[in-house]
Amino acid sequence: MKDFINAYSWINIHYLLQGLWITVAVSVVSILGSYVLGSILGIIRYVNIKIVSPIVGLFIDIIRNLPLLLIIFFTYFGLPNLGFRPSSVWATILAMTVFESTMIAEIVRSGIAAVDPGQMEGARANGLSYGQAMYHIVLPQAMKKMIPALVSQFISLIKDTSLATIIVLPDLMHNAQIVYGQNSTYILPMFLMIAIMYFIVCYALSLLSRSLDRRMS
Amino acid sequence: MIAIFHNYGSLLLQGFGQTLLCSIIALVFSLIIGSMFAIFETTPIKFLRVIARIYIEVFRNIPLLVITMFFFVVIPMFVAKINGFTAGTIGLTIYTSAFIAETVRSGINSVDPGQMEGARANGLSWWQSMRYIVLPQAFRYVIPPLGNQFINLVKNSSVLAFVAGFDLMYQGNVIASDSLNTMSTYICIGILYLIITLPLSYWMRYLEKKLA
Numbered sequence: 001m002k003d004f005i006n007a008y009s010w011i012n013i014h015y016l017l018q019g020l021w022i023t024v025a026v027s028v029v030s031i032l033g034s035y036v037l038g039s040i041l042g043i044i045r046y047v048n049i050k051i052v053s054p055i056v057g058l059f060i061d062i063i064r065n066l067p068l069l070l071i072i073f074f075t076y077f078g079l080p081n082l083g084f085r086p087s088s089v090w091a092t093i094l095a096m097t098v099f100e101s102t103m104i105a106e107i108v109r110s111g112i113a114a115v116d117p118g119q120m121e122g123a124r125a126n127g128l129s130y131g132q133a134m135y136h137i138v139l140p141q142a143m144k145k146m147i148p149a150l151v152s153q154f155i156s157l158i159k160d161t162s163l164a165t166i167i168v169l170p171d172l173m174h175n176a177q178i179v180y181g182q183n184s185t186y187i188l189p190m191f192l193m194i195a196i197m198y199f200i201v202c203y204a205l206s207l208l209s210r211s212l213d214r215r216m217s
Numbered sequence: 218m219i220a221i222f223h224n225y226g227s228l229l230l231q232g233f234g235q236t237l238l239c240s241i242i243a244l245v246f247s248l249i250i251g252s253m254f255a256i257f258e259t260t261p262i263k264f265l266r267v268i269a270r271i272y273i274e275v276f277r278n279i280p281l282l283v284i285t286m287f288f289f290v291v292i293p294m295f296v297a298k299i300n301g302f303t304a305g306t307i308g309l310t311i312y313t314s315a316f317i318a319e320t321v322r323s324g325i326n327s328v329d330p331g332q333m334e335g336a337r338a339n340g341l342s343w344w345q346s347m348r349y350i351v352l353p354q355a356f357r358y359v360i361p362p363l364g365n366q367f368i369n370l371v372k373n374s375s376v377l378a379f380v381a382g383f384d385l386m387y388q389g390n391v392i393a394s395d396s397l398n399t400m401s402t403y404i405c406i407g408i409l410y411l412i413i414t415l416p417l418s419y420w421m422r423y424l425e426k427k428l429a
Contacts (some may be wrong), residue, residue, distance in 0.1 A: 188295075204278075
């Protein structure tokens with residue numbers, strides 16, 4: 001019990017919260033980037049442009065099927081071979097944006113495919129161009145179907161940020177390791193605390209996605 | 218790249234084997250545990266439903282790395298010393314089983330409730346109807362999502378690198394720091410992961426289309 005009280009001193013908790021802030025900030029920047037990039041990739045894959053779409057498709061399939069940890073290593077330790085040396089924060093953001101955007105591309109593609117093709121045909125028959133029909137008619141409906149999947153992707157991204165500990169990103173996991181590295185009686189309290197912190201953030205998001213899902217349908 | 222395969226072939230092969238071994242062990246156990254909790258969630262007994270809900274929500278919302286490091290760092294302090302491979306496999310099993318439970322549960326729910334009622338009306342017990350009528354139908358729906366979970370499992374097994382599990386990722390780091398050719402090493406490691414995951418992912422997409 002005394003271990004817990006000592007471990008949860010304000011200075012330690014404050015340090016963990018700093019880590020949580022890095023975790024959340026890096027995740028938010030990466031998810032925003034990957035929503036944009038992922039939507040573009042997903043739409044390119046859906047509309048079947050000659051030559052471009054198969055290449056984009058192959059790129060998506062390859063990146064999606066690699067471990068995120070490998071991509072993080074590649075950006076942080078591999079890219080310097082080409083003379084590009086990102087800091088650990090930017091390496092994490094870059095790696096996660098590329099990885100997540102391929103995940104989101106698949107969600108966007110299947111979301112668009114799930115919209116009744118009659119919607120597109122009807123819009124085209126009413127005189128809208130393909131781009132207009134896509135933007136005003138098909139995408140808003142696809143968006144509704146995609147929201148739960150997009151939020152759960154965001155949740156997994158927040159959890160995956162912990163992997164960047166290995167390239168010394170000062171995130172929640174890393175800061176906890178620093179704290180319990182100083183005093184071995186802090187190990188159990190620190191693990192419980194970071195588990196609770198991750199849980200609160202991720203569970204709150206999953207509740208949000210559920211309530212959004214209910215309101216939409 | 219060819220030089221990497223040539224010089225470090227045995228290390229790569231060893232890592233590949235460990236990754237595959239750990240993924241298969243974790244898959245088998247997480248299928249058992251996951252299906253158990255999925256069945257708990259659909260039982261009429263409220264206590265079991267609550268237990269299953271808590272298990273699923275807790276382990277789905279905590280990073281795999283935290284769970285794995287917990288087994289690698291905390292458990293040896295209080296219980297017994299376990300090596301990195303075991304800690305990683307236990308962590309992977311627990312994490313994946315929560316996702317599999319969710320998948321199997323949605324499969325069970327997608328089976329028409331009339332099947333259960335019909336089976337019960339024909340005199341089967343709840344467990345018999347579950348075992349012989351509902352689960353076989355549910356598993357047909359969940360094969361593609363389960364396949365995707367297995368792909369995730371293979372990818373996630375890279376956390377073994379954190380706990381010295383001698384998997385592909387770990388050997389990749391060893392080779393990268395030995396050969397100093399980080400870029401080609403990671404590309405080789407990537408190719409080896411893709412050998413497992415890419416065919417599976419195309420197969421699952423084919424199955425999804427066939428079942429739809």
